Amino acid sequence: MGNLFAGPHLWILLIVILLLFGAAKLPALAKSMGQSARIFKGEMKAMKNEDADAASAGTAASVVAPESPVAPAPTSVQAPVDVTRVEPGAPDLKP
Template sequence: MGRLGPTEIILILVVIILLFGAKKLPDMARSLGKSARILKSEAKAMKSDDQQSAPADPPHATPRTRRCPGPSRPRPAT
């Protein structure tokens, strides 16, 4: 079921032509191409924005941990 043979592809193309008509197919293909180009350019822009906003060399210092006060211990008598 995953593989399409030549007869299945031809049948799908015939159904598409019958549904949409031969005159509308070039316009639909053109708009699909424009949409793909816009999507590709937006993806590139998002990648470049992420690379610019991320620091080139993140600091290697470990964050200081803050000690939480635990239960108080009684002091030994002196």
């Protein structure tokens, strides 16, 4: 079981791509894939640089203090709303 994309497999794949996208859109497709790969490579390099900077500073970027699983207590309590009272000028909602 050799290389998957060798010889006839590669030609069949290229023909299918040509039929799906058409000859006019292939250069734009290749350009956008190249730009995406370039952006991805730049982001990966930036992440590696950030990790190296954090390690040289003596702090690990991946170590974060765990959050408390308990929700904070409410700071104020609201009074219950009286739903039986009707304001003057309000529309009557009774059927």
